[in-house]
Amino acid sequence: MSSGLQFYVTTLLVYACVDMMACWALNLQYGVTGLLNFAFILFQAAGAYTAAVLALPLQTANGGFQQYILGLGLPFPWTVLGAGLAGGVLALAIGLISLRKLRTDYEAVVMLVVSIIATTAVSNFVPLFNGSAGVSLVPNPFDGLNVDPLVETWLYVGLAAVAALLTFAFAQRVTNSPFGRSLRAVRENEAAAAAVGKNVARLRLLMFVVGGVIAAMSGGVLVGFIGLWAPSAWLYPETLVIFAAVIIGGRGNNVGAAVGALLVPVAFNEATRFLPQVGNPALIDALQWVVIALLILAFLWFRPQGIVPERRRVFPAARPGANPADRRVAESMAPSGGSR
């Protein structure tokens, strides 16, 4: 493989890992718990910014051409862990304000507005993260090794893959546990879940924070690789791409979410890059958004369960020798209606 192709492939692989992490985070929130987090991309952005300013040296060290807070020059694991912490704190703050009293549809509107406000604020308040120009020259964690840049990118693929695998294991354990069942109960019917003792507000807030942490860590992994992060990378429509991926892949199924991540943000967005230019140079880019919206509509209409639907959980049969229970009244409840 030529080195150019290798750079291309490694970039795709890192994006695939990052997008899968994001889709698992949104799947836990939206697919499993039913949270309509329309500010999702904000948490990935918060993580990317945090990891960037933790990894970057003081703003004066670069000759002062960009402004940003912190600049601690921390090495790798701390940047991504710090990103997760920032995402969690941000989710807790936003969740406490918007998740407690509002109904789900209002929540979704609030999230969308929060996302837009955040982009505007970060773009215009330059000292925070260098405004609309964004932060750049974020060090790659493997810079210190002084290896060939190609080796460095392959090492980064390994790092991203480990992060993705850990996220998948976590998401699977949560989804398939009794806790995951409680989350699905909340998704299905909040009032009924509360009536059987679930603290609905707490569960929703908890998953808002958990998803925020994972989203932020995915942002942290991404920024370490691409080395820059700016408001144009996390405009509110980007959230819709992740939603499209989870809906198309299969809500409530982590394998489905991964399939969606590979199909929508990776394959679909990448394939359109190779189309020849037709008419206005912005045309294909704009059409891409149209197609994503149409895909969401088409799937919600014709295959709402997605490509890999949520698994129906069938429990293994009782152990032989277990007491057959009393079936006195068993027959009377058949739909045809037994009389008595």
Next chain:
Amino acid sequence: MAGEELVARDPTTALLSVHDLHCAFGGLNAVDGVSFDVQTGGITGLIGPNGAGKTTALGIIAGATAPTGGTVSFDGRDITRLAVHERARLGLTRTFQLSSEFPRLTVLENLLAAERDQPGDSLWGAVLGRRHWGAAEREYVERARDLLARFGMDGKESEYAGNLSGGQKRLVEIMRALMTRPRLLLLDEPMAGVHPNLAQSIASYLEELRDNGLTMLMIEHELSIVDRLCDPVVVMAQGRIIARGRMAEVRHHEQVLEAYLVG
């Protein structure tokens, strides 16, 4: 009036005691000074014409609706300010007027979702994995299956609850409530919209539960079912209690007849 002593206010022995409940929506006094007790054992019926405030009163007792005045005590403890899930954990569990199953959970999962004290029912417990919660899960599955068999629903355990008939959804809801090991079950028209034959079956299940010692408070419109199951009954109209006592007695109560004829 006759039968009054059966539901006399006596906070020392009553399982549930509501005192001077008020609930106003705008200018409408949906519940207007309601006081009654539910003693341990038996099914207390809460009846009355449409718009009498029965469901609102039940909502206040369950914690879903905030009263504008009055207190609710459960087992001698003031629970007026507790949230729905906190009341459920004390053993005060409700069912709903409209069927409220978890549609995309299987019947068995609907029941398991109500289980308490499952070590895997926390984020940390989930991360620790099946080794941490598998044993408890097996135990609860067995318990849920016993319940399913008792209600004749064992053939449906892996069916999505959303695919069941209306009557079967009611049963799932009652079984799910029973999984919480309630001390008082609040039933809001458990037979509403159900085929009469199925309604009779549900009535027999409730009878069986009553005879096994479960205390229930039930809203019901069908007077023949109230007659069969409930003793005592509390009759509401226009947000107030107009009669209480044995069904046979309140049946002939002038105000009750009037309320039912007018309502």
